[in-house]
Amino acid sequence: MKVLKFGGTSLGSPDNIKKVKAIVTEKSQNSQVVIVASAFGGVTNHLLEISRLAEKGEDNYRSKLDELINRHLQAVQDLLGAKAQSGIMAKVRLVLNEVEDILKGVFLIQEVSNKTLDKVLGAGEVLSALIVNEFFQQAGLKSRLINPQDFIITDSEFGKANVDMALTEEKINSYFQKLDGDVLVCPGFVSRDSYGNSTTLGRGGSDYTAALIAAALDAPALEIWTDVSGMMTASPKYVKQAFAIPEINYEDAMELTHFGAKVLYPPSVHPVYKKGIPIYIKNTFEPNAQGTRIHEYAEPDSHSIKGISCIENIALFNLSGSSMVGIPYFSHRLFEALAQAKVSVILITQASSEHSICVAIDLEDMHKAKAAIENAFALEFREKMLDPLYVEIDLAIVALVSSQMKNQIGLSGKMFSVLGQNGINIKAIAQGSSEKNISAVIDKKQIKKALNTLHESFFLSDLKRVNLFIVGTGNVGETLIDQLHQQSEYLKEHNQIDLRISGIANSRKMLFDLNGIPFENAVEILMEKGKEMNLDGFLDEMKALNLRNSIFIDNTAHEVVADTYSDILSNSISVVTPNKIACTGKYEEYKNLKNLALKFRSHFRFETNVGAGLPVINTLDDLIKSGDEILGIQAVLSGSLNFIFNNYTGEGDSFADVVKQAQEEGFTEPDPRIDLSGVDVKRKILILLRESGFEMELNDIETIPFIPETCMQAENVENFFEAIEQEESHFRQLLEEANAEGKKLKYVATFQDGKANTGLEKIATDSPLYNLEGKDNIVLFNTKRYPEQPLVIKGAGAGAEVTASGIFGDIIRIANAL
Template sequence: MKVLKFGGSSLSTPATIRQVGKILLASRRREPLIVVVSAFEGVTNRLLDCARLAERADPAFEEAFKHIARRHRDAVTQLIKQGRARVRDEVDALLAELHSTLEGIHLLRHCPVRALDMTASFGERLSAFIVSAYLNQKYPAAFVDARDFLVTDDQFTHANVIFKRTNPRARKLFAKLTKRHRGRVIPIVTGFIGATEDGQTTTIGRNGSDYSAAIVGAAVNASVIEIWTDVDGVLSADPRVVPSAFVLPQMTYEEAMELSYFGAKVLHSATIAPAVARRIPILIKNTFNPNAPGTLISTRSVDDGKLAKGITSVGDLALLTLRGPGMVGVPGVAERLFRTLAARKVNVVLISQASSEHTICFGIRNIDTSRAVDAIRHEFQFEFHEQSMQVDVKSDQAILAVVGEGMKGRPGVAGKVFDSLGRQNINISAIAQGASERNISCVIDTADQVRALNAIHQGFFETRKRLALVVIGVGNVGSAVLRQLHQQRDYLLSKGFDVTVVGLANSKRFVADAKGVNLGAWEFALQSSPDRMDPATLAERIAEMELTNAALVDCTVGPSIVDAYPAFIEANLHIITPNKWANALPWRRYATLMELLERRQKYFLF
């Protein structure tokens, strides 16, 4: 028996639901299935918006409800051919129940969390019913309401699962269903929702459908839990930020949980806990590319020769430092600090303390900063009054984490992280590493987050050296440079160098493209560019690319581009030029330019 979970992106349209159906029909030939589904993409948020609008007596809730109803009715029309009237009646009954719930909120002008959970539950209930009805036309499928077996407490919106009640009920329900259909049935289960002992509807938190799949998989002792989403697997970094990120074929539970804690989006560490406890493998697959192998998460650690497995980050943080002589040698300071933060419901995401005991650094969400500072000042009011302690706040920080089992016992890993950041002139505010050696975390400025991720990814994973060039001046020298780069591209790649021209300019126009200018048609690109040449504007555009290894190639003969060198250096570019004007600057300007190059750790090659 295996469990398959499909998220909202896999259920966004009738076409994607048909794709899900193909996957299920192919999978059931190999092994019996249980399927857990989320709401259609975006529906949960719309339902919660409906409830809030109704609470405010905003008549717009009716229009929002109509949109939800229309979307599900359209899905029935497009997907169901056999028994459509019966399915439509069932869907209409669910929609009527939803409307009644919203009307109740509207009349009371109040939406208690219990009503919010009831409202949110309709997304999965509608989705699971429609998917089961569609599949039932091709193979026996049964709608299963998770409230019939998934028992929780009454902490509405983030209810806790009572496993000693849930597990036997789940086993009994699925065994009975299998027996009734003689093993020829695919149960389609509502994710995200459960019920209290007395039958009140609850939800188990965002990412709840993944959690539901793990709960079901653990209860029936599944051979594998497959999480079907819209990416090919867990990637080495966020591909929206690091274009060279790649799919990881395999990783351990611990690596997956470390990556997810620090921002990786495919999985949430808490949601896979039931599967981890039973050592059930988790396979991440792409609904839209089912032939891709995906990422297998299990107990098995594979030595692929790489030090790190992945790099991730989480931003919007503040770094607080409690410091002072009143901490040195005094027992219980850390306990008092974290107890008072917990009492104010301030979540601490990173802790770093020097052995001198003079400081404790910790990272929290920016939004919690004032509450945390107030709590600290109250708890340590005597020490603050005596000026033996103080608290410093550094806002707009990000935590960058390098994760991997291969880092254990390997000297130089931390040095490689710090060297990669140092070369980019990125300052580290705090560092944390556990004794497991599985994670090295650094706190940096949020403004440096993208550049830091790319720099470390290049340092750990990329065999080719990447170099981005901005070429200004396309006369005899400049055009010869471009011609050589175009002709020798394959040769350079074979030698491990990936050189791209991301900026190109003559005296009239410029082109800036982070993916690289086509050097086979650079003249046309310049002629057709709408951007008029202005060195400061070009430098700004290049700075927005947040390049980690780049150089300005100045092939001009006059002083105008030399005047803009500081802007390009600040944009993280080295300077390469046959232009003599920089070396002929007045001494003070020349010295200032050299100081800037040294401070930014950039080369000036003449």
């Protein structure tokens, strides 16, 4: 005999019931089949809601009851022909009328007991089985309806009755020996006590019904048909990459079901577990999918963890106080109080000092748990022997499950490390000595990020997804996106990094897409589908998505964007930027950003602040971290100024012409005065000094101007070019003086003996700065390890390509560190 249980989703509509019939027809070809039916999808919750409304005396319970009645009557009409409807309609209406009468009484007295609820809630399975059985008969199956109250006997614990196992097994064997028919349709969930009162088997009761029948009849297997293709490595509701576990042993299955894997419930495993009967989890909508086989000796696979599960809506109670230390029976009193209040404890953790104990319970039980604890320890609270009871809500438990983890080293460390790297704070942890699971209590809002992070680490470790949020799509931004596009497949194949644009914005539009915005036409899609840009809205959406491995990329030069970095880093989102404003403001603000990145396990990288694509800051950081000390810095840090002085020879174009050329080729800002003032170089040397460990402000750096003040004060850019044209003799004199000494003009930033300055200098032929060509930059570090011959970093220091490549490099460094 085969035993098949079909869940509420499988029976959720007439079309679904037809799919069930096809499965049952095939299964009943060579064997008698028992079909255990759940209520139609959502009906049990609907009945509970109606009951509570009636209990409160709210008249709208009637309209909701009418909805439920109409749903079942409509199902009969959709499934059966007109001639076949009359008989079954009478049976269905009889059940519904009884429910209606009970609820009318509840409404009148405004009270509902668990005993009454059992009669109401059990009606969903009874109705479902009635309709399914009639449909099977009309479809030509030799089907017969059976009543589980004839053979499943329980105590009188209404709401979640306890089965009398010996008597139930005896009655099942006796009952089924007398039955004929190819298909036996049985309502799940419902039962009766020894006095004949209706009872229910609690959460997952239909699974339990099927397991009891399968175990008593020694069935070759128990098949649970649901809407997913087996027990999943994680909840597909949160983790899109979750996949079905081909096979799993009973212990791991029970751990997963205890921690929220809703395709199966813990009690349903026990009856078949004792008999060694395998359970198959199958998909009604993909009947040919492999599904999951649960049995005693599952073959080991490549994954150290079998699954990652979660329980939502958790409350955490923390009882603490010095009077707890060394006091016998303290824990006993706590758990006795909770047991008497019928509160189930999901997780327990206690400090070895015995100063505190934490318990996690279902949020629904919070108020009665709080009352029970405060009553049990009223004296201790009143005399302040205990601290006030601390309760946290809106929490969840995530758990790694595997019966083999006892022999695996480093699983706990890996779990806590990946959660910490994504800013997921752990409130409490628990791991039993059997080491079948590691559980952590976290904020409920972090469930999605936590599950995806853990699933990626333990099941998809060969490919790490990194979510990018890009603000700014100008020259640098577009070039960066092009580079990401060109290298994305290479990074997947060779570095196991999956980069994805999850959000993008410019000054006009913003757009988010959890499936990723294609690199090849990201800007076009942004302008076509994006909504109006609002920076606060962009940041709120990014934080609300709460995606793992998130990086915010600021390609702008706006102070208002830089001001958001502290908030972003505090949400454990990394920041990459060429924007120098954040790092050159007040020292306290710069240091705060660095500290926030450390505190919230995020990353703050700004390599392009100094040398575009040159590895200046990374090299400097390596020196400092390895214990070296900066003694002096000499650097040409402006590609635009270097271009200007390399092209101003005095033999052709005027100084104004060369500056104009630099502007047209994009080497300077639209207003060249920004570059010629030296303020950009001043900011860059300040960043290097701060990264070297010096607490300096921008005004601590002396700037020696070389542009006449009358030029800098010009009303606009056009007037500025006219002014420097009139000052050609000044610039020609500077050039000729340098030529006369056999030197070249370079705009240099210098740090020596604790002082820093920037200005135009005449560079001799023996200096590494002398032969600096084009728009290249160069940095010379004199350190304790390089006291005489400096460490030299040299290369292209301006342009969209090299700046974008520097940003790209920072992204990869963060990705490798995640």
